[in-house]
Amino acid sequence: MSDYRLDRTAFKAQTAKEAADHATYYKGLTWQERLRIMNYLNSVAYNYPENDPPKMDKTVFSIRTREK
Numbered sequence: 001m002s003d004y005r006l007d008r009t010a011f012k013a014q015t016a017k018e019a020a021d022h023a024t025y026y027k028g029l030t031w032q033e034r035l036r037i038m039n040y041l042n043s044v045a046y047n048y049p050e051n052d053p054p055k056m057d058k059t060v061f062s063i064r065t066r067e068k
Contacts, residue, residue: 039053
């Protein structure tokens with residue numbers, strides 16, 4: 001059998017509506033805390049180290065002016 005066990009103290013019982021109400025939690029955070037969370041979620045989603053995001057390849061883009 002596995003050595004892993006569910007930590008039942010890490011969760012709380014709540015309704016589906018309460019569980020889906022993320023806006024109330026995030027509105028209580030400062031903009032710096034929200035930015036830190038956003039950075040972490042991006043690093044997880046795009047699989048890069050949290051404090052070392054990939055650099056943009058600027059050779060792919062070119063600057064042009066619009067014709068009037």
